[in-house]
Amino acid sequence: MMSTPAYDALTRDFQRLYNLGHLQSMASWDQAVNMPPGGNEARAAAMTEMAALLHRLRTDPALAAALERAGGESLDDTQRANLREMRRDWAEVNGLPEALVERGSMATSRCEHAWRKQRPANDWAGFLPNLKEVLSVAREEAQRLSERLGVAPYDALMDRFEPGMRSDVVSRVFGEVRTWLPGLIRDVIARQSTEEVLAPQGPFPVPAQRALCEQSMRLMQFNFEAGRLDVSTHPFSGGMPEDVRLTTRFSDHEFLTSLMGTLHETGHGRYEQNLPRHWLGQPMARARSMAIHESQSLSFEMQLGGHPGFAGLLAPLVQQAFGDQPAFSAQNLNRLITRVKPGLIRVDADEVTYPAHVILRYEIERALIEGQAEAEDIPALWDERMQELLGIDTRGNFKDGPMQDVHWPAGLFGYFPCYSLGAMYAAQWFAAIRRAHPDVDARIAQGDLGVVFDWLSQHIWSAGSRWTTDELALRASGETLNPAHFKAHLQTRYLGA
Amino acid sequence: MMSTPAYDALTRDFQRLYNLGHLQSMASWDQAVNMPPGGNEARAAAMTEMAALLHRLRTDPALAAALERAGGESLDDTQRANLREMRRDWAEVNGLPEALVERGSMATSRCEHAWRKQRPANDWAGFLPNLKEVLSVAREEAQRLSERLGVAPYDALMDRFEPGMRSDVVSRVFGEVRTWLPGLIRDVIARQSTEEVLAPQGPFPVPAQRALCEQSMRLMQFNFEAGRLDVSTHPFSGGMPEDVRLTTRFSDHEFLTSLMGTLHETGHGRYEQNLPRHWLGQPMARARSMAIHESQSLSFEMQLGGHPGFAGLLAPLVQQAFGDQPAFSAQNLNRLITRVKPGLIRVDADEVTYPAHVILRYEIERALIEGQAEAEDIPALWDERMQELLGIDTRGNFKDGPMQDVHWPAGLFGYFPCYSLGAMYAAQWFAAIRRAHPDVDARIAQGDLGVVFDWLSQHIWSAGSRWTTDELALRASGETLNPAHFKAHLQTRYLGA
Known part of the structure; x- marks a missing residue:
């Protein structure tokens, strides 16, 4: 055994960062869940x-x-x-001059703060100058990181969220999806138009919804000894791997949003709970990337949540929560969950139309960073693509258009692709599970979800950041990102193809 | 205006400590209120x-x-x-050699950890060697701090909690109380034996108890915009002045414990909420001392809580929570709240017998620190004093005797006097309020509590640590600690004298 004093010292430094980060993370959670308004300034x-x-x-x-x-x-x-992961961490923090970081922090604070009022007021004109400053900083960051990493400017930004992913891959994949998605959406809508779907009759009392969410988390084998579910305005998965804090929100006229949202966060949560325990505190034990994280939440919410066999597991829980009614049959629940309807809002989108929202944002933000478009051009680019991809007229509706997401005001250019890459990885994992366990659909229907969780735990969760994303995908599924599985998944589930 | 660079730098350093302490404080609260067991190690x-x-x-x-x-x-x-307060802070942390601090930390960790199991098992023999080590460290700490501060060893320990208080004062005050307390207790018991007291009929559902506690906090003008009430095993007042986190605990067969406990914590909480806002972050803005803090919780729980006029304010809230029953009349509630009964347990003691518990602990711990007694002597000293002061036989019952409190296992010698000094200060404040507002009792009965809160805010809360404790008391009430007010309070309330 050779001595490794520098490496050993680094592990202590990173453990220390992890320990202090624990308090930061818990305080963030508390801020969203518990903190009274008067505590804001001191916090x-x-x-x-x-x-x-x-x-x-x-x-x-x-x-x-x-x-x-x-x-x-x-x-x-x-x-x-x-x-390798320590170096990534170092490069991420040290890659930009202090003055630029501060300018960015000022610009995003101002833009995001103003956006919270400008969005409901549909005030694009007020929003634009702030966004231009955020974009100006982002372009300079992209330029500097680009030189440092030797990749294209947009790729340098995306690399913060999705290490190793490059825009030539994203463009190829999204470009391919673009060729079949509008047609698929039309076909699915035509097919679903003949289905009878019963609307659940409310109200759905909040305590019963909470119990239902906790039951569904148990079904998903969330470890309540190392985590909890609470309520916040914007649902998220927070806390630490040893103590995962999920949130949801309830409104008593509707229960599927909180239920499906909870399944989503539970996917994030179980990934965190099952990261390599022995390595916790070290960068290698972190979740691999945003797309891989999203592949877990979508494995839970979409792959399992929309599975017809899984609806048979949900139905008794829903009936137990609210009493029986015809809308709570397994088949009807599955139809409600898999209903496809093009809409304005990304976060409300179904599994089939969601990629359209992501593709249009990717195309626009990449053009913005690379200087082929200016902030002023966003509404026109947005309207054009919404018409093209979803057949929706968005002209003049900024608040439900380019002002709907926090990402751009917050300067998070390069993040959006992760959502759909995650959906694609999730489909790829389930294809691999199906190859390894041809009876997986029957087992899901029987409530034997261990077959899915064991595979995810072995191939994704327990790997943390041991491998690069490409290596991880290759080891898990025999191939790097392959969007064909996503297309096949949508065709099978929504067209019975 | 002269420049004060060193002082200015110090204010920044202390503000920084305050900011980081915020995260520590919130994490402590979270640990007691929210944290699942699996989070313990990482926390x-x-x-x-x-x-x-x-x-x-x-x-x-x-x-x-x-x-x-x-x-x-x-x-x-x-x-x-x-x-001055910065210097106190510095002296407190820097007054002991690192090695001794570590030895103390080890000794108290071990003793307290083992005590949690030894206490229920009544295992004095197992507890003794651990306590001896804690005592040995405490004696050395006392010796070193004594030399540094130029006060007696016990006083040096007490000074950490009650700056400026000296054992000659405590001994004189407690010695005086000792002369009349056993007789007073006998007289009160004799008088109360002729009173008819109705027992409330339960159960008392926890949600109703919680609502009652929150209502009573509103009655006490707790600011819910800057604080909250939650549940923990051991009730406490935590958080930060800008975001006060109170806790209580509920059991559905009894409601007065949670109600009176909540009033108590609300007194602590309002003190914190109303510390000098402009100075928050600086040592001068901290609560003055443990006894002064306790004088606020006891002003709320005892001075107001046991006030016959206040019972008229509580009665409708109790009736609203649990429905009406004869036991919920104002008079009967007041009798329940002011019932005097000597018992084994300090934290369950009423206002009249409480000082007996404190005096006996003070006498024993002072003898321990000054070397006039050894840990082995504690049970005999305890039994003797419990017999003398409360007429209770405690022989062989260690778990409800000298093993009942966490203070000694945790090394907190010098803390106990603060409880009764706080009760005395509270009586002194109310005497001053009564002089300033001779109609205060009528106003309390009318629900006009502002007269009390305004006085406390002006004289105690808003002063923070601006003055020494003696100066604070003098400015507030025209005299330093004067236990005659406490005696008069007990005689008036319990003997109608």
């Missing part, structure tokens, strides 16, 4: 203090030196993977 | 990391130098008071 000061502290620790020049030295030490493969 | 690591970080910041030699330099700067009176 903001505390969070700023912690962010500054973590930033200082992550930009400590001693860290760069240790990363350099550790590269020359005799590390085993796992340690080397951990070192 | 402990995070809290240890933060404690180590704060310790490093608070022992930074640059701080000592700045404190020295700031003393020579041209500060106004308020700044000078802030500097």
